[in-house]
Amino acid sequence: MSGVDLSAAELSRIINTEGEDDRRGSRGAVSPPIYQSAMFCFPTVAEMRAGLRDELRTAFYTRGNNPTVELLRRKLAALESSEDALAFASGSAAISSAIIAHVAAGDEVVCIDRPYGWTGKLLGKLLPRFGVTARFVAEGSVEAFAAALSERTRMIVVESPNSLTFETQDLVGIAALARERGIVTLCDNSYATPLKQRPIQLGIDLVAHSATKYLNGHSDVVAGILCGSHDAIRRVFDGPFMTLGAALSPHDAWLLLRGLRTLPVRLRHMSESAGRIVERLREDPRIAAVHYPAEDLATGMLSVRLATDGVAGVERFCDALEHFLLTCSWGGYEALAYPMCALSESPNYAADDWPPWNLVRLSVGLEDCDLLLADLEQALEAMAPR
Numbered sequence: 001m002s003g004v005d006l007s008a009a010e011l012s013r014i015i016n017t018e019g020e021d022d023r024r025g026s027r028g029a030v031s032p033p034i035y036q037s038a039m040f041c042f043p044t045v046a047e048m049r050a051g052l053r054d055e056l057r058t059a060f061y062t063r064g065n066n067p068t069v070e071l072l073r074r075k076l077a078a079l080e081s082s083e084d085a086l087a088f089a090s091g092s093a094a095i096s097s098a099i100i101a102h103v104a105a106g107d108e109v110v111c112i113d114r115p116y117g118w119t120g121k122l123l124g125k126l127l128p129r130f131g132v133t134a135r136f137v138a139e140g141s142v143e144a145f146a147a148a149l150s151e152r153t154r155m156i157v158v159e160s161p162n163s164l165t166f167e168t169q170d171l172v173g174i175a176a177l178a179r180e181r182g183i184v185t186l187c188d189n190s191y192a193t194p195l196k197q198r199p200i201q202l203g204i205d206l207v208a209h210s211a212t213k214y215l216n217g218h219s220d221v222v223a224g225i226l227c228g229s230h231d232a233i234r235r236v237f238d239g240p241f242m243t244l245g246a247a248l249s250p251h252d253a254w255l256l257l258r259g260l261r262t263l264p265v266r267l268r269h270m271s272e273s274a275g276r277i278v279e280r281l282r283e284d285p286r287i288a289a290v291h292y293p294a295e296d297l298a299t300g301m302l303s304v305r306l307a308t309d310g311v312a313g314v315e316r317f318c319d320a321l322e323h324f325l326l327t328c329s330w331g332g333y334e335a336l337a338y339p340m341c342a343l344s345e346s347p348n349y350a351a352d353d354w355p356p357w358n359l360v361r362l363s364v365g366l367e368d369c370d371l372l373l374a375d376l377e378q379a380l381e382a383m384a385p386r
């Protein structure tokens with residue numbers, strides 16, 4: 001169950017015209033203008049006072065709202081079928097603001113185990129200093145989540161598919177369980193995108209995105225999105241959004257609007273290529289395991305565990321890659337490889353038993369698929385011990 005009941009026509013309507021049907025104010029500009037202004041003035045005190053009644057919806061000060069950013073918010077709310085949305089300077093800002101807005105000292109957050117690294121740090125390290133604790137659940141079933149709840153549970157955080165291994169959680173069951181007990185749910189939907197999964201349709205309260213990844217898709221902007229009801233978005237806006245101030249700039253919002261125009265075509269190409277790559281790698285004895293989500297959630301992301309006897313073999317494979325760039329992040333137009341063994345000396349990422357040293361995450365780009373397959377083949381040859 002994915003909650004995607006968006007027709008192709010409705011999808012194009014949202015991406016191409018939502019919020020853009022009246023261009024008179026911008027002299028017919030086809031591409032929306034960038035309102036590169038920190039604040040917006042009013043002709044009279046009375047109009048200023050009226051505007052200030054609702055800063056979430058008024059262009060007054062760009063930390064709160066800005067017309068270019070607001071257009072992006074409208075499109076994302078429509079894509080995720082939520083009442084409203086906020087745009088942030090990063091996905092991490094969206095996730096941390098959503099959580100901080102809903103918890104207080106003494107509360108507990110229940111989260112899927114091994115979420116995106118900085119979500120884990122927020123819950124495991126930062127919030128405990130303020131009296132908010134977290135429990136991490138190893139399995140994505142309703143039973144596992146139910147067993148982790150306590151009187152103090154205020155929020156459930158899920159990420160489905162999850163980072164690195166793309167396992168999924170039972171969003172429908174977990175959302176229903178939470179609703180019964182008045183617990184707020186947040187789902188990181190960065191991997192599936194609203195094209196493959198719409199968690200709000202499944203009963204989830206809040207949906208977060210690292211818009212840095214597929215939504216923008218061009219590796220040139222760091223941004224985050226949070227979607228939810230009017231009340232929930234108001235709560236986040238009046239609290240951490242305005243006080244922490246991690247707002248998206250108008251120019252970055254414009255780049256994101258531009259990236260969004262091609263999301264469906266990009267995802268189609270990448271899912272097709274990734275599917276072919278997965279098929280090939282699953283049969284290869286030099287690959288110990290391929291992590292790839294179930295078909296309806298599959299995009300261009302996969303991870304492989306290399307069947308090699310040490311880090312040197314992983315290094316030979318990665319160093320030989322010519323078309324997959326070695327870096328973090330994912331979801332752009334270009335193929336990327338992220339070897340976990342590169343994290344071993346990082347104070348921020350290395351943990352005792354996770355992630356596995358032989359795991360390499362691959363983000364498939366817009367390249368010709370045969371080119372990528374040939375690149376992987378020659379890198380696997382280079383991996384063999386000499």
Ligand SMILES: *Cc1c(COP(=O)(O)O)cnc(C)c1O
Binds near residue numbers: 159190209222
């Ligand atoms: C990258 C990422 C984030 C954080 O987003 P930023 O834009 O880098 O702050 C959150 N969740 C997932 C699943 C991610 O991959």
